[in-house]
Amino acid sequence: MGSALxxxxxxxxxxxxMGITALSARLGLAKSTVHRLVSTLVSEGFLERNPVDGRYRLGLLLFSMGTLVRRRMNVAEESVPLLHSLCERSGETIHLAxxxxxxILYLRNIESQHAIRPRSYLGVRKPAFCTSExxxxxxxSPPLVLAQVLRAPLVPRTPHTITDKAALQQLLEKVRHCGYAVDDExxxxxMRGVAAPIFDATGSVVAAVGLAGPTQRLPKAKMHRLAAMVVDSAQAISKRLGYSPRDGI
Structure with a gap:
């Protein structure tokens, strides 16, 4: 893996x-070793061979991966003022994941001013199936993405975590219908949370904006009003990314 990188x-x-000979000299590896590495990288799409001179160049898979990284960088940058605004209006901690x-990976964390609040999740990973984001x-997401998540066991994080896969799929149908998701402890x-999807110019979901706080401050009766605020913020960020809704989402 290290030599391939x-x-x-x-x-x-x-x-x-570069050709095999030049790569061998640059890396200090035998030509046979370089040829084996190159063959593997070509088969996986990380490299491609120039049919004219036989030299190798970076493959389109890396371009695709770079595009995904740029999308994440764009949403992290474009969302900042709207995340701060949502934090000020709601008084609660706001996440971008x-x-x-x-x-999920948390890219932004705007903390509320309350003494009791969620800890900072910046850079933290959490299971996608049980978080609002x-x-x-x-x-x-595309069906294949959900299928990948459902292939693995759904390990509970609290006594309230939904681990039944059929129940989770029904819950996600409701999320698609109402436009936001809830995490109820x-x-x-x-801790409770509510989140809404962010879409880019191609209509693909690229991130989610979430709001979280203690149950004592976020009773269920209050969640609908907060959900509307989160959805508005997610739609505003999506618009900044060039998204134009076609189906009322």
Whole structure:
């Protein structure tokens, strides 16, 4: 793995294409070893062979992966003022999260001024299936993404966590219908959260904005009003990313 990564990093804007001999000399590896590494990287889409001169260059898979990274960077940057505004209007902690395999990764964390509040999740990963942000993302992701999550056991984080896969699928149908997801003490005891999806210019879900706080301050009767605020913020961020709703979402 280390040698393969070194090989990929060897290709640059100055030298976008290299042959086996040049790669062997640059990496200090035998030609047979480099050829084996190159063959594997080509088969996986990380490299491609120039049919004219036989040299190798970075493959389209890396371009696709780079596009995903840029999307995440864009949403993290464009969302900041709207996340702060939502925090001020709601008085609660606000999160921005993205989907990574079967987990979510928190990119932004705007803390409320209350003494009792969720701890900072910045850079933290949590299961997608039991968090409001994760559910908002899963509900609007391609079916294959949800299928991947459902293949693994749903391990409960609290006594309230929904672990029945059929029940989870029904819950995600409701999320698609109403446009937001709720976490009712399913990720952490005594904490509730609500989240809504963020879409980019292509209509793909790229992130979720979430609001979280203690159950004593977020009674169920209050969640609907907070959900409307979160949805408004998510729609405003989506608009900044170039999203134009076509189906009322």
């Amino acid at each position: 070194r090989l990929l990093k060897t290709l640059s804007a100055e030298e976008p294409e 993205v989907l990574h395999d079967s987990e 994760g559910r908002a993302l899963l509900a609007f 399913e990720s952490e005891v005594d």
